[in-house]
Amino acid sequence: MKLPPHRLLLAAILLLRCAMCTFSAKNCPNCGTTPVPYPFSTAPACGDPQYKIRCNSGTLLFDTLNSSYPVMSINPSIQRLVIQPASLLPNTCVTSDYIYEGISLNESLPFNITSDNTIMFLNCTESLLRSPLNCTSTSLCHVYVNSTKGEAPCQAAPICCTFRAGGSSTAHRIMVRDTGCRAYTSFVDLDSVLPVDKWSNPGLAIEWVLPQEPVCGSQADCDGNSTCGPAANLSGVRRCYCTGGLHWDPIQGICAHDATCQNDGSCGGSTKTALIAGTSLVIIQDG
Template sequence: METKPELLHFLVALLLCAGFAMSLTSCPDCGNTTVPYPLSTASGCGDPSYKIRCSSGSLIFDTLNNSYPVESINPQSQRLVIRPASLISNTCITTDKIHQGIQLNNTLPFNITSGNTIMYLNCTNTLLQSPLNCSSTSLCHTYINGTGDATSCKDTALCCTFKAGGSSNSYQIRVRDVGCSAYSSFVNLDPAWPVNRWPEPGLEIQWVSPREPICGSQADCDGGNSTCGSYPSSNGIRRCFCNSGLVWDPINGTCAEEITCQNPGGCGSSTDHTALIAGLTCGLAAALVVSAIALLLYKRHKRIKEAQARLVREREEILNASGGGRAAKLFSGKELKNATNDFSRDSLLGAGGYGEVYKGILRDGTVIAVKCAKLGNAKGTDQILNEKAIDFNRAADDVNLAVYVQRMVEEERLMDVIDPVLSNGANTVELETMKALAFLALGCLEERRQNRPSMKEVAEEIAYIISIATAKD
């Protein structure tokens, strides 16, 4: 039988389309909602690290111990919005309080963005020690007084507002008895809007750009566009790396053509070097800025070292001034931690107005008493030195300062780590501003890059903090 050319062309086109469709790994639609790459609703599509669920035609996002409906997905910005828990009828308690609110798994590639404005409802007085805005003029009061959704919260205790994202809010919106019993969240909320123009409650979550798909053999890859292989630093994991001239597109999950020309008029013999000059200028400016920052950090580090050395000398002189000919010994923080079993509560002998006293045993068996001045209490330190006891600064060089500050934040004792020179005599607005800036700085110390706020977000947050402080003044 003779095959007509038109039919042959149609069959070839159909085969090409089929091959292209097979190379895509996006999951099928869930009801009327498109599931973009890398989100995965089944084992055979998407990236298994980006798992969500499709249940009865609706997408569900699972946290560590609860589930939330997915309201919308933006594949270009790699973000999705989930619907927060609602209030229990006639109470000011959210239905997910039994799960301590929204708790994301920090080993997965999802985290809460800074585009969320959180309203904490029905809070205890412990929140007054946080940098949250718990004043009577906070946006949270505007919310509970202007909507029927939270009328049951009008007569409750404190009501606070804050922007999520960064630091301790990258993976959780926590509700509990010692804190707040309810919350609500709004994405990209303009505080100038009246409540009747606010969007529906939602919590925005972003995902990290996925790597190339993992493969076991070349058959798992698109043969024409990618090759199954591994890099020396990949720990033996093989991936479908794009072939020469192609680059990995994490949004569409494909190998796309690498475009290096940025000139709309063509790249042949163009003599317009504006883009090149602009790029070089920006690069040089960035290098100068980085160099200046590095120099300032070096000088600051040098000053700190010199101050620490001077402090050690001064304390040695104080301790030796009346030592009866016997030289005093300065112990390191590590030695004192070992002697007191890391300052365990079992070693605590007592506490006073200037600090706590612990029983310790040195490596040679000598029993000692270790008196710790409260952080920032200069009088306590002087008293300890005058008594010839052992001085211990819990923020010494051999202790990770970032970890220490993180612990103080979790224990809601942030003010304990702020320099007394700044906090003494500061008014309420100044203290709140210092707390807010400290929380922001802590977000920049996140270990995972995707959890740290961008420079734009830092600038916006600083501007937001300053605007609040200025308005209160």
């Protein structure tokens, strides 16, 4: 039976994508209806164990040293995930992770807090007035607290401070404590010109280092397009290295064919297009 033209085109596209790459790392199954992109690992047999997150009853959770936070979105193309910050305890200006002194990332893992975050410390002591943070009466945190979207219990706490995260002191930690501030919130890619009711929901952006090739114990752990060999920088560690004509794509976790052109000849001309594979953004929807 002769296929209609649109089906032939679809089949050609699928064959082209398969010709471009072959998987050399196992992706984890969905968490409920949410995809788990590489390199994240929700089980020992999938993803990269250095990038462990948890799937709990269909919800993705990111574990810190002392607590867990729901994952709001994951964007593999820019190596960024966004977690939901702790909420306030009822009728207080104290965040629920106050007992853990806020967020603390494991510095031995490939994650850090990014400079995309605007952090607002709330319910602060006078000691913060001597800090380099913006704790003035015109600080953006006051605009937020006094808005309809703000935290009403924090209006009675007169000192708050605003800063952009990502420096050495905040690359792995957002600290709350009695001698500083007892609450915080965070906004990703905040446009301070917008009115507060146009701001996005609170979130904390965390980025990850691109993963290396998968660790292997023997050739049986690798597919036919990669070879288990000793890692150059770690004694006793072996990884699945892509064979000739292929290169490791750390975003998708595949051995991808080296770039070719749709037309014969080199890729230097403006009419010749290199073939590349796409990536996707994973958004976690509430409910």
